[in-house]
Each structure stands twice: as C-alpha cells, then as structure tokens.
Amino acid sequence: MQYLGRNVIERLARFGYGARGIVYCIVGGLALLAALGRGGRADDSESAIRWVLAGPFGPVLVGLIAVGLFGFALWRFVEGLTDADRRGTSPKGLVVRAAHIGSAAIYTGLTVTAGGLALGLGQARSGDGMQDWTAWLLAKPFGLWLVALVGLGVMAGGVAFLVKAATGKVTDRLKLGPEQCRWAKPVGQFGYAARGIAFLIIGGFFLAAAWHQASSEVKGLAGAFAALRAQPYGWALLAVVAAGHFAFGAFGLIQARFRHIDAPDIDETDDAVLKALRPSP
Template sequence: MFKLGHNTIERVARFGYGARGIVYCLVGGLALLAAIGQGGRAGDSESAIRWVLAGPFGAVLVGLIAVGLLGFAVWRFIESVTDADRRGTALKGLVVRAAHLLSAAIYTGLAITAGSLALGLSGAGGDAAQDWTAWLLGKPFGLWLVALIGLAVIGGGIAFLIKAFKGDVTDRLKLDADHCRWAKPIGQFGYAARGIAFLIIGGFFIAAAWYQASSEVRGLAGAFAALRAQPYGWILLAVVAAGHFAFGAFGLIQARFRHIDAPDIDQTDDAVAAAFRSVT
C-alpha cells in the first residue's frame, strides 16, 4: 500500500518555497519597473498573480502557483505544530512557531485566491484586510486588538531586520561556505526589504486603531505607495522593490537547498491531535 512519508512532505515544502519565491520575484520585479518608469505596477502578491493570469497559459500557471502556495502553507503548519525545525519550547521558539502558524493561514488565503482566479471564480476582489479590520473595530476592545496586530506586524518587521543585520539567513541552507558567500547577501537584502515593508504595514494598523478607521489599513501595495510618496521616493521604492525581488530569489534558493527535516505523516497526525487536545 502506498504510504505518504517525510519525503512527500519535503517535496511539498520545496515546491511551496519555490512558488512563494516566484510570487515575490514578480512582486519585486513589477514594482521595480514601476519605480523606474518602465511600466509594471507596485502592487501586492495578488496583483502579481493577476498579472500572470493575464499572460499566456495564465490559468495553468496561476493554478500551479496556487498548489505551490498551499503546499507552503501546509509546510508552515507542520513546521509549527511538530517543531520540525527544532525551535524548542522557549519563548523565542514559541514565538517563531506561532509566526509560522500565522504564515500558514495567510498563505492558505493567498492560495485560495490564486485557485479561484485560475478557475475563473474570482472577480475584481476587495480589500480583505480592511474588511476584517472594520469588523474588529466594531467589537468590544476591537480598537486595542487592531493596535496589537499593528504592533505584532512591526515586531515581525524588526525581526526581519535583525535577521538581515545578523546575517544568519543561510543557517538552514545545505550550502558550503563558498556558495553561502553569494546566497547570504541576497537573503540579507530580501529580509531587510521585507522588514521595511512590515514596519510600514504595521504603522497602517496603528493608524487605523488611532483614527478608528479601517480605511487606514494598507497592505504591501500601500507600503510601496507610501515609499513612492516620499522625497526621492522612486529611489526608495526601487531599492525596496529590488529587495523583494531578492527575497523571491532567496526563496528559490531555499526551495533547492534548505534543510528540511520533515516528519512522517503519522507523526504529523499525532502532533496535530496533541495540539488540538491542548487547546480544547
């Protein structure tokens, strides 16, 4: 009887890293073209996926991206629940695992969006972040929850910047020192750009809480627009856009060379069941 094992999970994870890498290469590339006035659009992941959809074999390619992003979400979930990366149960490890769980939810949503686009089931789309922010603001203590979300996003941005500054981005790559010399700066540049974007997006949530207006919330496209609006903004946008392209390129490197200690499916099932029991 065919049985799924750790090799299957590893393949899913690598396909996921590759899909995420491609999406951010597109996001960064299109934003960079917009910054230097050569067309393109400084948008978010969904707008990049829509750009692919408009091209040759768009539905097929977007469908593959959707499957890959779902695979990445599955890996993030497994990574968090089973502690596949041996983060441990100290505070830092638990925070990282919680962030991976949140990442799983975000990329599941993006995968569903991409799948809907591939199947022709999605229209122009709205701003989901603004919608659920408005819902939160209408609840008791919602203002404080939105502010906490903003602080958490800012915290994530600071973590990205620290990771870029410390230069430990290649620690989990199966590369020798010579190859790490070229992979490391790509990863550092990418993580730094993501960190800057997170700081700006977190600020939008803080503003939404302060003004009690969900319209203040913006995603990556809003962060790009905020950079473009500054003095010499096209330079700032070009640098951060190039950084997002680097982040995507580093994702492709991770797809090939990241160390993935994937558990067996049975072990994953046991870990998920244990996690479920712990919260019920």
C-alpha cells in the first residue's frame, strides 16, 4: 500500500485528487445527460455535491467528499507556499504557485459547503457567492479594474489549460510508463481543454461585469454551460465540453493514484512554510 503515500499530507492530497475527480465526473455526467435531453442538469460543483447528498448514504458520502476536498485544498496551499513541486522562483513558477494558493482558497470554500451539507446545514442555496464578492469588489475604489483583472486572470488560466492540453504536458508529473501514458494522456488533454474553454467563458463574465459595473453579469460553471447551450448547435457544444469535464474528473482519479507528490510531513509543514515566507538573505 506504499502508493497511498509516505505521510499525512500526501495521503490527504491523493484522497483530494480522488474527491475532486468524482465531483467533476458527476458535473460532467449530469451536464452531458442534459445536453442529450436525457435528464440531468448542466450545473456546478456544489450542485453535483447536492446530487450526491440526495442519494443513498448521501450525508456520509458528502462527508467523505468534504474530507477529500479539504485534503486537496491543503495540498494546493502547501504546494504553492513551500514549492513542493519545484516550480522555482521564476516569474512563471511564481504565477503557478500563486494560482495553486488561489485554488486552495476556492476548494476551501467548497469544503465548507460540502461539510455543512453533510452535517445537515445549508440545505438551501444562500445566494451566489461569486456575485456577492464581485459586488463587494465593485464597491471599492478601482473596483471595476480589479474585477477586470480577475477576469483576465481567469482567462489566462483558461489559456494555460488549453496550452497544456495542446502540448500534451498533462502527464509530466505522473509516475506512468509509456504504455500507460498512451491511454492516460488523451483523457487528460480532453479534460484540460474542456476546463480551458470553461475558464475563458467565466473570465469573459467577469470582464462583462466590470464593463457594465454589474455583479449580476458574473456566472460560474453553470453559466458557462448555459452560454454554450445558447449557441447554434449548442447541445453539441455542451455535450463535448460536458464530456470533457467528465474526462477531467476521470483524470483526477488517475492523478490520485499516480501523481508524483513530494509533500513535507505534517510536523515539518510549518517549518517549510516559515522557510518559504522568510526573506532571502
């Protein structure tokens, strides 16, 4: 069972990749069914978790998902702050590490949501959090520029996903042989391409919110799916991108098993974080 990890953070990270993978498999599967007119709903990660909650053993399964998402958020934070993936301090490396810390914040929020649902709290949606904080940001000095900057950042993330898919560098950090990469790489490329398209659309929503100074313009993954569905042959576009999100989830399950994770152990993490934060002499 050595592959489960050498230490607590590595085990949590692997559990986290698996939990995130399951969530996106559900997101993509439900959106694909909606595109094909077979039921389902083209919605976001929270809706996928609520779908699990409504099924057999829902609270228990959602509780496990919450633990997994916490592990993923923790790994992203450690990864970004301690440079566990050896990204370095080049401009590109620092941008990637900053993106990982941002990802940690997003998945921490999803962890809180999943945990609340598992405990029987927050059964009804309490508004759109993305629109709420966008409205808060727009009310600040230079707020519309900050919202536009967020939009450009999200779109840059989308471009990065698309470049990663196009170059085939999705399996670089996986401990797989050439034969295994032959089937794993196309799954990852398809998944990253779909995520890239979704990020470009979501980033565009932020730019629209800045242009119109209206937080109501901001939408998440569900809005991206709806925008695709509204295009000519939208059902086909939605079906392709939904299938891509299912592939992204499946690739997450592959990462849970095979990703190279060099995480500091739990009792070494604060030292690693302090070392990362300490200015160089």
